[in-house]
Amino acid sequence: xxADLVAPPERSSAKPDEVQGRSxxxxxxxxxxxxxxxxxxxxxxxxxxxIAIFAPLIxxxxxxxxxxxxxxxxxxxxxxxxIGPWGxxxxxxxxxxxxxxxxxxLARLLYGLRISLLVATVATLLTTAxxxxxxxxxxxxxxxxxxxxxxxxxxxxxxxxxLIILALSGALTERITSLGVPEGNASRITYLILILSVFxxxxxxxxxxxxxxSLREREFVESAIASGAGTPRILFREIxxxxxxxxxxxxxxxxxxxxxTEAVLSFLGVGVLPPETSFGLMLADSVKYFTIIPSYLFxxxxxxxxLVVTFNLVGDAVxxxxxxxxxxx
Amino acid sequence: MSGYLVRRLMLLVLMLVLLSMAVFVLxxxxxxxxxxxxxxxxxxxxxIEANRIRLGLDKSVIEQYxxxxxxxxxxxxxxxxGGPAAxxxxxxxxxxxxxxxxxVLQLIGERLPATIWxxxxxxxxxxxxxxxxxxxxxLRRGRWQDKSIMGVALLxxxxxxxxxxxxxxxxxxIRWKLLPYPSYVSPFENPEQFFKTxxxxxxxxxxxxxxxxxxxxRSQMLETLGEDYIRTARAKGLPERTVVGKHALRAGLxxxxxxxxxxLAGLLGGAIITESVFSLPGIGSLAVSAVVDPDLxxxxxxxxxxxxxxxxxNLIVDLLYAAIDPRVRVAA
Numbered sequence: 296x297x298a299d300l301v302a303p304p305e306r307s308s309a310k311p312d313e314v315q316g317r318s319x320x321x322x323x324x325x326x327x328x329x330x331x332x333x334x335x336x337x338x339x340x341x342x343x344x345x346i347a348i349f350a351p352l353i354x355x356x357x358x359x360x361x362x363x364x365x366x367x368x369x370x371x372x373x374x375x376x377x378i379g380p381w382g383x384x385x386x387x388x389x390x391x392x393x394x395x396x397x398x399x400x401l402a403r404l405l406y407g408l409r410i411s412l413l414v415a416t417v418a419t420l421l422t423t424a425x426x427x428x429x430x431x432x433x434x435x436x437x438x439x440x441x442x443x444x445x446x447x448x449x450x451x452x453x454x455x456x457x458l459i460i461l462a463l464s465g466a467l468t469e470r471i472t473s474l475g476v477p478e479g480n481a482s483r484i485t486y487l488i489l490i491l492s493v494f495x496x497x498x499x500x501x502x503x504x505x506x507x508x509s510l511r512e513r514e515f516v517e518s519a520i521a522s523g524a525g526t527p528r529i530l531f532r533e534i535x536x537x538x539x540x541x542x543x544x545x546x547x548x549x550x551x552x553x554x555x556t557e558a559v560l561s562f563l564g565v566g567v568l569p570p571e572t573s574f575g576l577m578l579a580d581s582v583k584y585f586t587i588i589p590s591y592l593f594x595x596x597x598x599x600x601x602l603v604v605t606f607n608l609v610g611d612a613v614x615x616x617x618x619x620x621x622x623x624x
Numbered sequence: 625m626s627g628y629l630v631r632r633l634m635l636l637v638l639m640l641v642l643l644s645m646a647v648f649v650l651x652x653x654x655x656x657x658x659x660x661x662x663x664x665x666x667x668x669x670x671x672i673e674a675n676r677i678r679l680g681l682d683k684s685v686i687e688q689y690x691x692x693x694x695x696x697x698x699x700x701x702x703x704x705x706g707g708p709a710a711x712x713x714x715x716x717x718x719x720x721x722x723x724x725x726x727x728v729l730q731l732i733g734e735r736l737p738a739t740i741w742x743x744x745x746x747x748x749x750x751x752x753x754x755x756x757x758x759x760x761x762x763l764r765r766g767r768w769q770d771k772s773i774m775g776v777a778l779l780x781x782x783x784x785x786x787x788x789x790x791x792x793x794x795x796x797x798i799r800w801k802l803l804p805y806p807s808y809v810s811p812f813e814n815p816e817q818f819f820k821t822x823x824x825x826x827x828x829x830x831x832x833x834x835x836x837x838x839x840x841x842r843s844q845m846l847e848t849l850g851e852d853y854i855r856t857a858r859a860k861g862l863p864e865r866t867v868v869g870k871h872a873l874r875a876g877l878x879x880x881x882x883x884x885x886x887x888l889a890g891l892l893g894g895a896i897i898t899e900s901v902f903s904l905p906g907i908g909s910l911a912v913s914a915v916v917d918p919d920l921x922x923x924x925x926x927x928x929x930x931x932x933x934x935x936x937x938n939l940i941v942d943l944l945y946a947a948i949d950p951r952v953r954v955a956a
Contacts, residue, residue, distance in 0.1 A: 454927070
């Protein structure tokens with residue numbers, strides 16, 4: 296950690312007497328690049344994201360299909376149990392097939408990765424946007440607005456979030472469908488993203504508010520006010536650029552948390568429905584069969600853990616790079 | 625101090641009022657088929673209408689809220705105004721579940737012991753484990769002890785609760801048969817079976833939560849250990865145990881207590897996942913069953929009780945600050 300505090304050696308070809316200014320991003324990237332674990336995880340992460348994006352292509356190349364039923368891979372006389380060990384693993388189905396339908400596990404895993412990443416990424420972007428805007432407004436405006444927003448945040452944080460999500464899922468998914476989103480999984484995914492964002496923003500808003508409280512007393516804000524800048528300009532052109540570091544750190548740590556939450560929600564039956572799938576759904580399905588076919592539990596579970604761990608490690612590395620003084624938390 | 629306490633208590637009441645209103649508004653956003661949902665499969669329009677009146681759903685949300693609040697302090701009857709066949713729900717009445725034919729308070733009361741035992745056991749475990757490993761990691765900073773503790777903590781932090789629960793269930797109970805399949809009994813009835821049932825849920829929750837406290841304790845310790853007064857304490861020859869325990873840890877304890885209080889409160893509202901995985905009859909599994917088999921009064925009741933725990937915990941934590949940290953007392 297201590298070494299991180301020292302700026303990386305200059306490798307530019309600039310003349311020695313020419314002072315080169317470096318932005319916080321260049322400094323942070325320099326630190327990040329020397330964090331070996333962080334770089335490896337970033338590589339793994341990029342790979343996973345590419346796999347998710349190109350899942351249809353990969354499945355096509357491997358000759359697997361997440362939706363195709365394969366009656367030849369299951370034993371209809373044994374209630375649809377996959378034929379062969381390891382859940383019917385074969386050359387045709389490298390990770391086995393689903394009980395009862397014979398759908399390919401590998402292909403479903405790749406498509407599940409897509410859904411999990413989609414939900415977590417969009418929800419993180421939304422959470423970050425809402426949290427940043429409300430946090431800035433709350434921190435900059437003194438008095439009534441600040442305390443109303445403060446109480447609202449306390450209120451949201453006091454809610455048993457999981458319970459509310461479960462309770463409202465049916466009704467709100469219907470609402471979303473009636474607003475014009477295609478019925479079924481599109482509505483269910485929209486619901487997941489919206490509800491994660493609605494309950495997630497206060498955490499970031501609190502952090503941003505705290506930062507703005509001290510930033511608004513700084514000279515550059517005073518000078519902006521003196522030169523007649525309007526409030527929106529001060530908020531989003533003067534103050535916001537100073538907040539990117541904590542916002543980015545928060546976002547990189549929220550994403551893995553949302554991947555986990557999405558899995559939990561799908562596990563409890565709120566997420567996507569078959570024939571689509573996600574990690575949580577695959578794990579929920581595994582409960583019925585994992586005493587007989589443990590790979591149903593361990594394959595999606597392991598991938599899920601790897602995904603969350605790499606995201607967390609990258610998040611830690613980003614934090615170390617942007618804010619070396621802050622401890623890992 | 626007493627002025628502060630009064631202000632805080634008033635704020636607490638205000639929060640509870642706002643919260644109960646928010647819960648009411650949220651649940652009233654649901655399409656108006658609650659009456660239908662609460663009458664089961666063999667349902668006729670007449671039964672729905674009767675239910676609507678019995679549950680007081682024919683009134684506006686504001687009126688419903690008023691009846692609900694009155695019920696908490698003065699009890700209520702179904703239908704309102706009494707009658708020969710009216711159901712009486714004595715104060716404090718949180719509602720009545722026509723699905724289960726019991727008051728919500730009764731239902732929660734039945735499920736509360738399992739949840740409290742689960743929460744308390746896990747709380748003690750994860751606080752002790754988290755703080756001990758956190759202090760160890762901070763004292764051995766950068767060495768292999770630190771690295772391995774932080775590595776394990778990262779894994780614990782990243783494990784989804786239900787996956788960990790299922791894996792433990794699979795190996796310990798199904799494969800290795802080290803413990804019988806969980807079946808909750810009161811510790812006063814059969815202590816042995818109680819411990820055999822609770823051991824795994826406790827450990828699973830402790831692993832998930834301890835990781836956070838390890839990280840938090842470590843970063844707090846690293847901060848306080850760098851302070852000048854630690855050097856002073858060492859220089860004046862205090863034993864290392866006193867320096868670490870009394871000077872470093874105590875000074876950094878505030879955020880740990882905050883997080884701990886809120887986590888305990890959250891757990892008292894039911895650990896939904898852990899209770900479902902290990903089939904414990906707690907508040908969490910009651911909540912899940914009230915979602916699967918829609919039972920609105922139960923959901924409202926559990927939401928309010930859980931939020932109540934969190935708000936009260938917030939207050940207690942703030943008051944504890946003063947006890948732990950003399951600097952807060954001076955400032956107040």
